Every structure is written in C-alpha cells, then in structure tokens.
Amino acid sequence: MTVVTLPDDSWVRDVGPVPGIEYVTWDLRTPPDRAEEVAVVVPPYTGASAQLSALSQVPRLDLVQLLTAGYDSALPLVPSGVRLANAAGVHDASTAELAVALTLAALRGLPDFVRAQSQDAGTWLPLHLHPALADKRVLILGYGSIGRAVAARLIPFEVELTAVASRARGGDELVPSVHGVDELPHLLPHADVVIVLVPLSAHTEQLVDADFLAALPDGALLVNVARGKVVDTDALVRATSHGRILAALDVTDPEPLPPGHALWSSPGVLITPHVGGGSSAFRPRAVRLLREQISAYAAGRQLRNIVHEG
Structure with a gap:
C-alpha cells in the first residue's frame, strides 16, 4: 500500500478510497504519522508555505501535490529528488x-x-x-x-x-x-x-x-x-x-x-486581499484533481501538472 497524506479527515472523506492507497492526515504542523512510509504529501491549501520545511521529516517522499496553482514559494522547500505538482485548473x-x-x-x-x-x-x-x-x-x-x-x-x-x-x-x-x-x-x-x-x-x-x-x-x-x-x-x-x-x-x-x-x-x-481562488468552486475541483492524481500515482500512470521533476 502507498501512504498518502491529506490535510485532514474531511479531505480523506471527500477524495474517497483509491485502490492501493492508504491515507493518513497531516497538517505539516506536527510530526507525521508513519513518516517512514509516506510517498505523497498534499499540504493544506492555506498556510502551507510557512510549514513546507517539515517535508524533510518524510525520508521516502516522492511527490508533493499542492492545492494552489502558484508554486514559487514551495519550490525552494521541496527536498532534492522530490517531484512537485501544482493545482493548475483547480482555480x-x-x-x-x-x-x-x-x-x-x-x-x-x-x-x-x-x-x-x-x-x-x-x-x-x-x-x-x-x-x-x-x-x-x-x-x-x-x-x-x-x-x-x-x-x-x-x-x-x-x-x-x-x-x-x-x-x-x-x-x-x-x-x-x-x-x-x-x-x-x-x-x-x-x-x-x-x-x-x-x-x-x-x-x-x-x-x-x-x-x-x-x-x-x-x-x-x-x-x-x-x-x-x-x-x-x-x-x-x-x-x-x-x-x-x-x-x-x-x-x-x-x-x-x-x-x-x-x-x-x-x-x-x-x-482585494488575495481571494482569487477562495470560492465555493475550489473544493469540488480540488477533490477531482486529487482523486485523479492519486489514482494515476497508484496505477503508475503519467501525472498531471508536474512543475518540478526533482
């Protein structure tokens, strides 16, 4: 089983089960459960930039899937060898x-x-x-x-x-x-x-x-x-x-x-105070992207929106 972190239980519920995937929740503020097994991390939508240094606690990390379209602030904090995908299309x-x-x-x-x-x-x-x-x-x-x-x-x-x-x-x-x-x-x-x-x-x-x-x-x-x-x-x-x-x-x-x-x-x-992506349209589109991306990862298919190959 591939271990994927999602920000909280509501995301686990909305994304739903994917064959071959096991979810744990992680908001990047505390040490992650089962850190040695985590392969994919989905950081929270808001406030994640200040916490991304916590990715260094995941030794086998392979992919970081953002919930934002912008990734300039995340790129310097993604560990070497780890792929980064943004949420192009969601917003x-x-x-x-x-x-x-x-x-x-x-x-x-x-x-x-x-x-x-x-x-x-x-x-x-x-x-x-x-x-x-x-x-x-x-x-x-x-x-x-x-x-x-x-x-x-x-x-x-x-x-x-x-x-x-x-x-x-x-x-x-x-x-x-x-x-x-x-x-x-x-x-x-x-x-x-x-x-x-x-x-x-x-x-x-x-x-x-x-x-x-x-x-x-x-x-x-x-x-x-x-x-x-x-x-x-x-x-x-x-x-x-x-x-x-x-x-x-x-x-x-x-x-x-x-x-x-x-x-x-x-x-x-x-x-306006940087609210471009903050509407009710965000959540259903983000859930669809995560479901498709996690399913593709589990099946070994090509991933979407890779902005950094690691």
Missing part, C-alpha cells in the same frame, strides 16, 4: 470570476457607491457616466488555463480580446492568435484593460514596471490576479496617484499590504 473558475468582477467594479465605479452607502445616512450619488466594459480592448497577459477561462467569460461582454503569452503561437476558439511577450511595447498603447495572469518567475518579476505603465493610454485599467511581485509597486503608486490609470489588485507587493501604504489611498485603486 480557473474562481480566479476568472474575480478578474471579471474586479474589472467591472473598477470600471463602473462600484467602490464609490459602497463608500456612499456606508456613510451614516447614506448618500445618493449624482448620475455619472462610467466607462462600460463593452467595446473595451482587453489584453490578457498570461494565456494559460486561467487566461482562457477569463477570455471565455469576457467574450459575452462584447470586448476586443488580445492574448499574450511567453511566446507567440496560434490561436484557439477564443482568440485568433496569441502574441509573444516581446510584442508588449506595440500592444500596450492599444489596451484599455490589462488583466495580469502570469506566474511569478525571474522573467516576470516586475514585468509591469514604469515603462509598461507609461505605455498604457490614459484611463487604462490594470487588473492583477497573478502575484504581487509581477508589478513594480512604486511605479504603480506613481501611475495611479494622479488618476492617470486605474488598478484593481487581488495581490500586492508587499503582501499583506500594511496599513498606511500609499496604494490604499491611491485614487482609482481597488484592492
């Missing part, structure tokens, strides 16, 4: 929904209405024609599975889509072609909305810098549901401080964003 629906919600909220001025309602007596704001999402030129920066999920949700809003990935390639049923990131200087001046979805790496850290922001037209909206470090925070503060561009951010650098940080008070900036 597509949740993150795509939030990307669209942030876009609509920022364009249609919803934060202003919330502030007006939260006043003691409430304030009925005068009519103001806010920008619509309809007819906007939307650039999706990072056209992987989440990027495609965003594109599919945006098409009914009657937008003009441009997809950008690390390299140019052919399109799909949603976009006629995918541009390479090297084309950004020519694409950004024509983008009304940029939705950032790239993973964090040495190539994407501070990809959205002062030159990137300066290339956007006045009134453009930057939506970041990727990682905070993809954006140069100081450059973003300067670009938004006078209202030249808008920003809707689910991630920031630093994170959590401390009280008093300039981004909190920058006009036209909407901030």
Whole structure:
C-alpha cells in the first residue's frame, strides 16, 4: 500500500478510497504519522508555505501535490529528488470570476457607491457616466488555463480580446492568435484593460514596471490576479496617484499590504486581499484533481501538472 497524506479527515472523506492507497492526515504542523512510509504529501491549501520545511521529516517522499496553482514559494522547500505538482485548473473558475468582477467594479465605479452607502445616512450619488466594459480592448497577459477561462467569460461582454503569452503561437476558439511577450511595447498603447495572469518567475518579476505603465493610454485599467511581485509597486503608486490609470489588485507587493501604504489611498485603486481562488468552486475541483492524481500515482500512470521533476 502507498501512504498518502491529506490535510485532514474531511479531505480523506471527500477524495474517497483509491485502490492501493492508504491515507493518513497531516497538517505539516506536527510530526507525521508513519513518516517512514509516506510517498505523497498534499499540504493544506492555506498556510502551507510557512510549514513546507517539515517535508524533510518524510525520508521516502516522492511527490508533493499542492492545492494552489502558484508554486514559487514551495519550490525552494521541496527536498532534492522530490517531484512537485501544482493545482493548475483547480482555480480557473474562481480566479476568472474575480478578474471579471474586479474589472467591472473598477470600471463602473462600484467602490464609490459602497463608500456612499456606508456613510451614516447614506448618500445618493449624482448620475455619472462610467466607462462600460463593452467595446473595451482587453489584453490578457498570461494565456494559460486561467487566461482562457477569463477570455471565455469576457467574450459575452462584447470586448476586443488580445492574448499574450511567453511566446507567440496560434490561436484557439477564443482568440485568433496569441502574441509573444516581446510584442508588449506595440500592444500596450492599444489596451484599455490589462488583466495580469502570469506566474511569478525571474522573467516576470516586475514585468509591469514604469515603462509598461507609461505605455498604457490614459484611463487604462490594470487588473492583477497573478502575484504581487509581477508589478513594480512604486511605479504603480506613481501611475495611479494622479488618476492617470486605474488598478484593481487581488495581490500586492508587499503582501499583506500594511496599513498606511500609499496604494490604499491611491485614487482609482481597488484592492482585494488575495481571494482569487477562495470560492465555493475550489473544493469540488480540488477533490477531482486529487482523486485523479492519486489514482494515476497508484496505477503508475503519467501525472498531471508536474512543475518540478526533482
């Protein structure tokens, strides 16, 4: 029998039995039961990054299966020779929904209405024609599975889509072609909305810098549901401080964003506290992935979403 750890009993119940697999629960906070036998570890969804050093307690560990799409913080803590898989696809629906919600909220001025309602007596704001999402030129920066999920949700809003990935390639049923990131200087001046979805790496850290922001037209909206470090925070503060561009951010650098940080008070900036994947859509998709991945492991089949071969 192959021993697999799951974060708690609820995950054991939901994933269900798999032939050849025996489950133990481990939240990475205490020494694991049957550490000498564990081959696969599924860390908890939240708070795992601070605990991943505990993986060194599992001498025969072969695979770490994350419940997050991002893996940049986990990679340095995975022991040598251990494979790492992320949860690509699990968060597509949740993150795509939030990307669209942030876009609509920022364009249609919803934060202003919330502030007006939260006043003691409430304030009925005068009519103001806010920008619509309809007819906007939307650039999706990072056209992987989440990027495609965003594109599919945006098409009914009657937008003009441009997809950008690390390299140019052919399109799909949603976009006629995918541009390479090297084309950004020519694409950004024509983008009304940029939705950032790239993973964090040495190539994407501070990809959205002062030159990137300066290339956007006045009134453009930057939506970041990727990682905070993809954006140069100081450059973003300067670009938004006078209202030249808008920003809707689910991630920031630093994170959590401390009280008093300039981004909190920058006009036209909407901030949510890294909740892109945190919806009711997460659990059933995560359970399906774990069931498929654990079954494949037990049967010796090819695994999904391997991001590090060990």
